[in-house]
Amino acid sequence: MGAPKVDRTLELGRYGPELDCTCTLTEAQAWCMRLARGHGENFSVLSGFVPSALRDDFAAVYAYCRCADDLGDECGSPERASALLAWWRRGTEAMGSGRSFHPVFTALAPVVARHGMPLKPFLDLLAAFEMDQHVTRYATWDELLGYCRLSADPVGRLVLMLLDEPRDEAALAASDAICTGLQLVNHWQDVRRDLLERGRIYLPQESWQGEIFDERLSWTCHRGFAPDRDFLEEYRATIRSLAERTWPLFAAGGELLERLHPKHRPLVWLFREGGMHTLRLIESWNYETCLARPTLTSFTKIRLLLQARWSTVRAIRSARREARAA
Numbered sequence: 001m002g003a004p005k006v007d008r009t010l011e012l013g014r015y016g017p018e019l020d021c022t023c024t025l026t027e028a029q030a031w032c033m034r035l036a037r038g039h040g041e042n043f044s045v046l047s048g049f050v051p052s053a054l055r056d057d058f059a060a061v062y063a064y065c066r067c068a069d070d071l072g073d074e075c076g077s078p079e080r081a082s083a084l085l086a087w088w089r090r091g092t093e094a095m096g097s098g099r100s101f102h103p104v105f106t107a108l109a110p111v112v113a114r115h116g117m118p119l120k121p122f123l124d125l126l127a128a129f130e131m132d133q134h135v136t137r138y139a140t141w142d143e144l145l146g147y148c149r150l151s152a153d154p155v156g157r158l159v160l161m162l163l164d165e166p167r168d169e170a171a172l173a174a175s176d177a178i179c180t181g182l183q184l185v186n187h188w189q190d191v192r193r194d195l196l197e198r199g200r201i202y203l204p205q206e207s208w209q210g211e212i213f214d215e216r217l218s219w220t221c222h223r224g225f226a227p228d229r230d231f232l233e234e235y236r237a238t239i240r241s242l243a244e245r246t247w248p249l250f251a252a253g254g255e256l257l258e259r260l261h262p263k264h265r266p267l268v269w270l271f272r273e274g275g276m277h278t279l280r281l282i283e284s285w286n287y288e289t290c291l292a293r294p295t296l297t298s299f300t301k302i303r304l305l306l307q308a309r310w311s312t313v314r315a316i317r318s319a320r321r322e323a324r325a326a
Contacts, residue, residue, distance in 0.1 A: 005074040006084070009035070010067050010102065017087045021100040028106035029056045032063035049267040049308060054162055057115070060107040061158050065125060067104055072129030073198060082133050085126060092122050115161045121154035136200045137214075141245065144187075144204050145180065152183035163264050171259050178253030178268070182275040184246045188239055188282055191289045192221045208238045220290045232288070239287035243279055250276050266308040273304055 007013065015021050023031070036059040050058050071088055075081035091101030096113065100106040111117070128151035138144040156175035160167055187194070187202035194200045195218060205213075216231045226232040253272055257265050274296065281294045 004076045006070045009070050009074070012084075015102045017084070017101075021102050021106060023103050023106060025106060025110070028100075028103035029060070031103040032056070032059040032107045035059070035066060036062045047267070047270070047305070049264075049270065051163075051263070056107070057111045057162055060104065060111045061162060063104045064108055064122065065155060067102075068125055068129055072132050078133040082130065085130050085133075089123070089126050092119060092126065095119070111162075115164070117158065117161050121157050124150045124154045132198075132200065136198075137205060138202060139205050141204045141206065144184075144202060147202075148180040148183045149176070152179040155179055159268075163261075163267075165261065165264060166259055171256060174253050174256035174259070177249045178256065178272050178275070181246055181249035181253060182271065184242070184249070185275045185279050185282070188242055188246070189278060189289055189293060189295075191217075191239075192291070192293060195221045203238060203242065207241055208234060217290060224291060226291070235290050236287040239282065239289060243282060243287070246279060250279075270304060270308045273307070274301075277304065 003013075007016075010016070021028075033056065068085070068088055071084045072081055075084060087101065091105045094101065095105055095109045100109070112119075128147060131147065131150070135147075138147065153176040156179040157167070157172060160171065160175055165171065191201070191203065194202060201214065201217065213231075213234070216227055217235070220226050220231065220235075226235070250272060257269055257272075260268060277296060277300060278294070281296065282289060285292075285294045
């Protein structure tokens with residue numbers, strides 16, 4: 001089977017706990033860039049919409065988030081994940097002290113200093129991944145939103161800091177709405193994978209009826225078909241109700257787009273639109289995500305990228321016309 005994915009991703013044999021990281025800043029930036037370019041996300045975090053001067057900064061922040069996520073999900077056991085997340089937390093708190101625990105911290109430390117980033121968003125992310133090691137079910141919608149505030153919202157706030165965009169309460173609330181919406185869509189999309197690979201169910205227990213839903217969901221995910229029509233209808237109704245509660249978050253996040261500089265809007269638009277397209281795809285699959293995982297096609301991704309590119313051109317032209325008129 002080989003080493004767990006996290007060992008390969010973070011190169012723990014070379015840069016793991018109890019090992020000093022002696023790489024230079026240039027080497028660390030190259031390490032983060034390779035990770036950012038090599039991971040299979042819906043849309044590249046280093047798309048052409050990221051300003052060229054910020055590409056290394058985006059790669060460093062992405063690498064931090066990606067590595068922390070893998071530490072939480074890809075270690076093989078909650079015990080090992082907890083130990084490695086504690087190591088990653090020590091590395092986060094030590095940023096700026098001159099000691100680096102990993103190339104990610106070598107690359108990230110000057111980014112944090114340059115953009116005046118507090119450590120709280122990074123530590124909040126770690127708190128979510130630490131929670132994943134012992135919390136595998138959520139009783140209520142509010143409990144799940146509390147998890148999203150740690151696991152998703154900090155990412156949007158970090159992006160605003162990197163772009164030097166407004167961070168007032170209204171902008172942060174809109175950013176949080178988009179990020180929570182994206183996280184929830186990911187949960188509705190990944191029900192089968194979350195349960196099979198990690199033993200977790202993110203569907204709030206209050207959203208379904210019947211005491212044995214958990215058991216029947218596990219049976220369905222393992223076998224790839226529903227035990228009976230009644231369960232499948234209940235499951236569809238559950239995902240439908242959760243999707244309906246997710247749409248208003250994307251609507252609330254639309255306010256952020258109007259607040260951003262025209263050249264930055266497409267980057268945020270792309271991720272928001274990608275989340276909404278995935279939610280529509282879940283709807284078109286009749287909400288049966290316990291049987292298969294709906295994903296955006298390459299054609300849809302290319303179409304969204306082209307739409308985002310066109311919106312960039314229109315926004316810049318509009319800004320120039322307004323400047324000339326003034």
